[in-house]
Amino acid sequence: MNMDPVIPKLFGTSGIRGRIGKEITPALALMVGRAISKYLHVKGCKVVVGYDSRTSSVMMERAVTAGILQGGCNVLSLGMVPTPIVGYAVKKLGAKAGVMITASHNPSPDNGIKLWNPEGMAYRQEQERNIEKIIHEEDFNDASWQDIGKIEDVSPVVNNYINDLLDLINIKPGIKVVVDCANGAASYLSPIILRKAGCQVVALNAQPDGFFPGRNPEPSAANLQELMKVVKATGANLGIAHDGDADRMVAVDEGGKMADFDKLLALVAAEIGGCVVTTVDASACIDRCMAEVGGKVDRTKVGDVHVAEMIHDLDASFGGEPSGTWIHPQFCMCPDGILSAMRVIELVQNKGPLSRLLDDIPSYPTIREKIDCQEEQKKTIMEKAEKELYLLFEDVLNVNLQDGVRISFKDGSWVLVRPSGTESFIRITLEAKTVQKAHMMRDHAAKFIEELL
Numbered sequence: 270m271n272m273d274p275v276i277p278k279l280f281g282t283s284g285i286r287g288r289i290g291k292e293i294t295p296a297l298a299l300m301v302g303r304a305i306s307k308y309l310h311v312k313g314c315k316v317v318v319g320y321d322s323r324t325s326s327v328m329m330e331r332a333v334t335a336g337i338l339q340g341g342c343n344v345l346s347l348g349m350v351p352t353p354i355v356g357y358a359v360k361k362l363g364a365k366a367g368v369m370i371t372a373s374h375n376p377s378p379d380n381g382i383k384l385w386n387p388e389g390m391a392y393r394q395e396q397e398r399n400i401e402k403i404i405h406e407e408d409f410n411d412a413s414w415q416d417i418g419k420i421e422d423v424s425p426v427v428n429n430y431i432n433d434l435l436d437l438i439n440i441k442p443g444i445k446v447v448v449d450c451a452n453g454a455a456s457y458l459s460p461i462i463l464r465k466a467g468c469q470v471v472a473l474n475a476q477p478d479g480f481f482p483g484r485n486p487e488p489s490a491a492n493l494q495e496l497m498k499v500v501k502a503t504g505a506n507l508g509i510a511h512d513g514d515a516d517r518m519v520a521v522d523e524g525g526k527m528a529d530f531d532k533l534l535a536l537v538a539a540e541i542g543g544c545v546v547t548t549v550d551a552s553a554c555i556d557r558c559m560a561e562v563g564g565k566v567d568r569t570k571v572g573d574v575h576v577a578e579m580i581h582d583l584d585a586s587f588g589g590e591p592s593g594t595w596i597h598p599q600f601c602m603c604p605d606g607i608l609s610a611m612r613v614i615e616l617v618q619n620k621g622p623l624s625r626l627l628d629d630i631p632s633y634p635t636i637r638e639k640i641d642c643q644e645e646q647k648k649t650i651m652e653k654a655e656k657e658l659y660l661l662f663e664d665v666l667n668v669n670l671q672d673g674v675r676i677s678f679k680d681g682s683w684v685l686v687r688p689s690g691t692e693s694f695i696r697i698t699l700e701a702k703t704v705q706k707a708h709m710m711r712d713h714a715a716k717f718i719e720e721l722l
């Protein structure tokens with residue numbers, strides 16, 4: 270039988286990510302660098318490289334840089350920057366690709382590599398497969414000594430980024446904001462930009478440190494207790510927290526309470542209007558908010574790459590995941606936690622306070638559950654769910670099979686059954702108009718799965 274060899278996957282849902290010294294090594298970074306140069310074909314073309322605040326990031330950046338040079342492309346070096354600046358710089362400087370060394374919100378011992386297109390958008394899956402194939406087959410095309418690439422320091426482009434952001438967002442002086450940078454890549458930048466925009470800024474964890482001494486870089490409620498206290502104690506209008514590489518942000522209201530992720534996304538989406546993109550696991554409150562302003566919501570698979578692709582394909586005005594990874598296509602196709610923060614601040618200044626804006630969005634009872642399921646059973650269960658799950662319910666409006674099975678109902682309720690990509694679970698997520706309906710939907714979906722186990 271003639272079968273294609275199985276090429277091992279390096280890229281997950283958000284680039285290559287793992288533990289330093291195990292999955293992630295300078296040797297791997299060198300090969301990724303050589304593979305990028307090969308993939309781009311043209312010797313001498315430009316590749317932007319940036320890195321976050323991790324202890325391993327400089328080592329990884331030097332290795333990927335060496336690989337790109339070895340392959341004959343030139344490196345435009347940004348130094349330590351938030352991920353969105355890599356996306357921005359690729360487009361601004363006319364580079365053919367971008368590389369960011371980061372593990373986003375993962376703990377200190379991890380790192381990763383994420384790749385960017387000329388339009389500042391994350392690599393699509395097919396492009397990642399091409400890089401994997403080159404590495405697997407060791408099909409490099411290294412330059413001879415005359416054609417080895419060169420490095421150029423392009424860190425001043427950060428000033429362009431700052432000025433372009435300040436041109437785009439109109440914040441008036443006076444609003445007080447606490448910003449928690451997690452000792453990550455935005456540590457110097459986010460507080461400076463917010464100050465330049467006119468905010469009165471209290472900065473927390475705003476010195477880069479790969480040990481993340483202030484807090485874990487995942488911006489979850491458990492990790493943001495200090496931010497919540499400081500917002501309340503200082504009488505600030507709101508708090509902002511970034512993840513390790515600042516492509517994300519979450520907000521805390523003036524009372525020190527974490528803003529509901531779905532409601533915050535819906536609020537900003539409705540403010541921007543038009544056609545917006547979100548993922549299958551996002552609450553229907555975004556549909557309700559968009560309907561009020563005459564806008565439209567399209568849904569795609571979970572993952573910021575998918576959101577970016579759909580924004581691109583539909584020419585949408587905005588898109589995001591409830592996690593706080595939001596893309597503002599009029600600025601860049603890369604999720605941007607600093608720009609997202611500025612949008613929220615602008616909105617709170619014009620229409621706030623934030624707690625009231627969020628309270629005005631009606632919320633439905635929500636259930637999130639996971640059912641243990643072995644990897645080998647996932648496929649059979651999901652195939653059956655695609656065909657039969659909706660038959661258990663009445664008043665079904667439509668069935669979306671992009672990523673798991675998402676059934677929406679005529680009254681605005683919905684249920685999503687989706688296998689976890691990383692763990693041995695099938696997740697049930699749902700939102701229903703009443704508590705009774707929520708329990709009924711949960712029971713139907715759980716019984717359907719359990720009977721197949």
Ligand code: MG
Pocket residue numbers: 373374512513514515516517
């Ligand atoms: Mg991130």
